[in-house]
Amino acid sequence: xxxxxxxxxxxxxxxxxxxxxxxxxxxxxxxxxxxxxxxxxxxxxxxxxxxxxxxxxxxxxxxxxxxxxxxxxxxxxxxxxxxxxxxxxxxxxxxxxxxxxxxxxxxxxxxxxxxxxxxxxxxxxxxxxxxxxxxxxxxxxxxxxxxxxxxxxxxxxxxxxxxxxxxxxxxxxxxxxxxxxxxxxxxxxxxxxxxxxxxxxxxxxxxxxxxxxxxxxxxxxxxxxxxxxxxxxxxxxxxxxxxxxxxxxxxxxxxxxxxxxxxxxxx
Amino acid sequence: xxxxxxxxxxxxxxxxxxxxxxxxxxxxxxxxxxxxxxxxxxxxxxxxxxxxxxxxxxxxxxxxxxxxxxxxxxxxxxxxxxxxxxxxxxxxxxxxxxxxxxxxxxxxxxxxxxxxxxxxxxxxxxxxxxxxxxxxxxxxxxxxxxxxxxxxxxxxxxxxxxxxxxxxxxxxxxxxxxxxxxxxxxxxxxxxxxxxxxxxxxxxxxxxxxxxxxxxxxxxxxxxxxxxxxxxxxxxxxxxxxxxxxxxxxxxxxxxxxxxxxxxxxxxxxxxxxxxxxxxxxxxxxxxxxxxxxxxxxxxxxxxxxxxxxxx
Numbered sequence: 001x002x003x004x005x006x007x008x009x010x011x012x013x014x015x016x017x018x019x020x021x022x023x024x025x026x027x028x029x030x031x032x033x034x035x036x037x038x039x040x041x042x043x044x045x046x047x048x049x050x051x052x053x054x055x056x057x058x059x060x061x062x063x064x065x066x067x068x069x070x071x072x073x074x075x076x077x078x079x080x081x082x083x084x085x086x087x088x089x090x091x092x093x094x095x096x097x098x099x100x101x102x103x104x105x106x107x108x109x110x111x112x113x114x115x116x117x118x119x120x121x122x123x124x125x126x127x128x129x130x131x132x133x134x135x136x137x138x139x140x141x142x143x144x145x146x147x148x149x150x151x152x153x154x155x156x157x158x159x160x161x162x163x164x165x166x167x168x169x170x171x172x173x174x175x176x177x178x179x180x181x182x183x184x185x186x187x188x189x190x191x192x193x194x195x196x197x198x199x200x201x202x203x204x205x206x207x208x209x210x211x212x213x214x215x216x217x218x219x220x221x222x223x224x225x226x227x228x229x230x231x232x233x234x235x236x237x238x239x240x241x242x243x244x245x246x247x248x249x250x251x252x253x254x255x256x257x258x259x260x261x262x263x264x265x266x267x
Numbered sequence: 268x269x270x271x272x273x274x275x276x277x278x279x280x281x282x283x284x285x286x287x288x289x290x291x292x293x294x295x296x297x298x299x300x301x302x303x304x305x306x307x308x309x310x311x312x313x314x315x316x317x318x319x320x321x322x323x324x325x326x327x328x329x330x331x332x333x334x335x336x337x338x339x340x341x342x343x344x345x346x347x348x349x350x351x352x353x354x355x356x357x358x359x360x361x362x363x364x365x366x367x368x369x370x371x372x373x374x375x376x377x378x379x380x381x382x383x384x385x386x387x388x389x390x391x392x393x394x395x396x397x398x399x400x401x402x403x404x405x406x407x408x409x410x411x412x413x414x415x416x417x418x419x420x421x422x423x424x425x426x427x428x429x430x431x432x433x434x435x436x437x438x439x440x441x442x443x444x445x446x447x448x449x450x451x452x453x454x455x456x457x458x459x460x461x462x463x464x465x466x467x468x469x470x471x472x473x474x475x476x477x478x479x480x481x482x483x484x485x486x487x488x489x490x491x492x493x494x495x496x497x498x499x500x501x502x503x504x505x506x507x508x509x510x511x512x513x514x515x516x517x518x519x520x521x522x523x524x525x526x527x528x529x530x531x532x533x534x535x536x537x538x539x540x541x542x543x544x545x546x547x548x549x550x551x552x553x554x555x556x557x558x559x560x561x562x563x564x565x566x567x568x569x570x571x572x573x574x575x576x577x578x579x
Contacts, residue, residue, distance in 0.1 A: 005369050013357060106353030109322055110406070113348035114370040115340040265323040 006111075006121055010128040014094075018132055021090055022139045028086065029140045032078050033151045036070065040152060043068040054212075070153040071234040074144075074164075080229055083140060084168050091133045091176030092196040098125035099261060100183025100192045109266055118262045126180050126254065133172055141165030156234060163233035167242040170250075171228045175200040177250035181257025187267035224249075271334060273298050273417050273448035274319065278328035281314050281472075288314040290472040291328070296448045298416075301439060303463030303480070304452040311472035312452040313351055316421045319450070320348055332417050344371065347410035349403075349423040356395030360388060360405045367409045374412045382408045386434060399426035411438060418442055418449045424458060436462050456487060489524045490546040491531075496539035503538065507531035 039046065046067050066072040099122050102108040112118060144161050148154050179196030183189060203223040207230075210220035220226045227241040272295035281289040289311040296302040304312050317323045319330045321337035335342040354363055364383075368374035383390055386404045394402060403426045410418065418439070424432040439462055443449055453459050459466055460480060467477040476483075488511070493499075499515040504522055508530035514521040524531055 005366065009366050013355075105355075107355045109317075109350060110348070110352040110354055110409070111370075112322065113320060113343065113346070113350075113410075114367055115344040115372075116370055117340065263324075266317070 003120075004124065006116065007124040007128050010125055011131070014128070014132060018135060021086075021136055025083075025086060025136050025140050026143055028082060029078070029143045030147065032074070032082070033144060033147055033153060035077075036073055037152050039073060040068055070148075070155045071160075071232060074153070074156070075229065075232050075234055079164055079168060079232065079234065080225075084171050084228070087133060087136060087168060087172035088175055088197070088200055090136060091129060091172045092179045092193060092200075094129040094132060095126070095176040095179040095196065096183055096189050096192040098122060098129060098180055098183065100187055100189040103183075103187050103267055104189050112266070119258050122180075122184055122258050122261055126177075129176055129180070130173060133169055133176065137165050137169040137172075140168075160234050160237055163238045163243070166238075167228050167233045167246075170243060170246040171224055174224050174246040174250045177254050181253045184257040184261035185264070187264070272296055273333050274302070274419075274450050275331050276315065276319065276328070277330070279315060279318055279325050279330055280327045281311075281318055281323065282326045288472050289318070292469075292472070292474055293328075294467055294474065294477065296450055298448050299443055299446045300465065301443050301449040301451055301463050303459035303466040304450060304469060305454070305456065305459050305466055306452075306469030307454050310454075310469040312454075312469055313421055314472075315469075316350065316419055316450065316452060319419055320346075320350075332419075344413075345416040347413065347415035347418045348421075349406050349410045349419070350421045351425075352406065354394050354402060354405055357393060359391060359393055360397065360401075361390030363394060363405060364390065364409060364412070368412060371413050379408065379412055382412055385438075386431060400428065400431070403427055404431070407435060407438075411442070414445070415442070416447055418447055418451075420449065420451045422453055423451070424453075432458070460484070485526045487526070489528055491522045491524060491528065492542075492544040492546065493520045493522060493535070493540055494518060494542040494544075495520070496541055500538055503534055504531065507534050 050067055067076055099108065102111075102125075108121070111121060141161055141164075144153070144156075144165075145158050148156055148161070175196045178199060179192045182195035183192030186192070204225050206216050207220055207223040207225035210216040210223070210226070224246060227245050231239065233239060233242045274294075274296035276292050276294050279289055279292040280287065292311070292315055294302065294304075304315070306312050314323070318325050319332065319337060321343075330336070332342050332346055337343055337346065358366070364379050365376075368379065383404075386408065388401060388404045388408065392401075394405060397405070403423070407423055410420070410423075420439070423439075424435050427435065436458075439449055439451065443464075451459065451462055460483075463480050465477065465479055466483050467474050468483075469475070493504075495518050497518070499518060499520045501513055501515050501520065504510060504513045504520060507524075509524045509526045509528065510531055511523040511525050512521075513523075522531070
């Protein structure tokens with residue numbers, strides 16, 4: 001059989017939905033970026049407010065660099081919350097469908113009656129999820145790069161914005177990969193979503209409260225959000241913890257889930 | 268007949284937790300043969316078939332197709348499967364068929380068109396919008412389009428009207444005549460009677476009888492409802508060969524016949540029978556002797572229901 005037919009079919013089926021997601025992300029990014037000049041103008045008032053806040057709260061908001069610098073603003077308004085959360089919702093739901101969701105629909109079994117390997121179905125669909133996540137991140141990054149001058153964000157270099165986009169993509173890929181692997185190994189869509197979304201939420205809370213709660217501070221090294229945001233690729237560029245660590249974690253998880261899938265009973 | 272079976276199941280046992288869905292099942296299907304796997308819902312038909320297709324692993328025993336195993340692509344390339352499955356609801360029937368044809372390395376477009384017109388399927392509609400019967404047609408077409416050497420059909424005519432059921436049976440016969448081995452599962456006797464060369468009767472996961480269709484017919488019980496123009500001639504009915512019980516209710520007689528009804532029908536000539544209705548859908552009833560002990564015990568009946576849930 002020819003390779004890529006399962007991937008191609010998945011992408012074709014998701015064309016329209018991906019277009020809508022792209023438009024939503026584009027709107028989100030543009031509105032956020034377009035608001036920066038006003039925030040900057042009101043800067044001194046904001047900075048006074050910020051000075052009164054406890055340091056922990058600022059870190060939780062992703063605003064350790066201050067709210068009015070371009071990096072601080074985009075981190076607190078986009079990269080530490082809305083953008084990764086939107087990417088996670090998209091990635092986790094797509095990843096949950098790849099094996100477990102289609103198994104539950106009942107569409108996986110007839111597909112596997114064709115001469116295709118189980119691992120091939122799984123990996124082609126995971127590739128599809130990855131590509132779609134990349135498209136959404138690309139839309140956000142390209143818009144930020146294109147509009148950074150009019151919106152007075154030109155302090156940020158193309159490399160920094162690209163690094164931040166890549167890191168956001170890898171963060172969502174990490175939790176999508178965990179979702180995929182759990183679904184592939186168990187055949188349960190519920191467990192798959194619980195694992196991906198549950199871990200994303202738990203590690204988000206762990207990181208968010210780490211500067212306020214001593215116990216969490218000693219554990220925050222384990223949170224992908226910590227890898228992603230501290231220090232932020234927006235100011236530090238391509239760091240190993242934001243780019244390399246998520247890949248080091250997700251690849252073995254994906255491999256293990258795929259191996260179990262090739263051997264287990266379909267449900 | 269070749270010297271190797273195309274489908275073989277050797278001591279297959281499948282347990283789900285404490286439940287034994289299939290218990291030490293052994294059967295072979297030869298090239299050019301249709302094997303009817305007969306049993307009520309929950310008897311283990313689907314579980315056996317899913318093990319044959321490599322979807323689930325046997326707890327013990329072995330299964331094989333065409334000298335290999337369905338896990339090998341080369342084997343699945345030559346196999347066709349209709350199961351209790353759902354096809355992607357968002358796809359047009361035609362899109363799904365050409366996608367599957369591509370996965371099989373290409374099937375001539377006119378072959379698909381021919382099957383669609385034979386089964387009267389409109390391929391431009393989305394699968395989710397099709398009726399159960401039309402969805403079943405899509406399933407049948409994808410199983411037949413590559414002229415497979417082995418066909419695994421799990422209740423393939425479910426949801427089809429009688430005319431199309433006959434079309435499907437004709438398609439199965441054509442494949443058989445071309446040398447294909449067919450495993451055909453059903454929970455109704457008339458369907459299997461129409462198609463199978465040999466029959467295996469499955470009960471609670473175990474094969475309780477395996478025989479040629481001709482021999483099975485001799486023991487199958489028939490439940491006939493005869494409506495007379497006048498009073499029921501109960502004595503005549505009771506005297507007929509094979510009649511087990513007669514129950515008269517006004518002008519209607521409920522007659523149970525073991526084996527052939529030929530003698531009974533002979534004797535009915537001239538007695539004013541207006542209508543004969545046959546109720547032979549219920550396997551437990553037809554193969555009374557095999558299912559008798561099951562019906563005696565309530566706990567076993569519960570077991571059957573559990574079985575149903577697992578075997579889908």
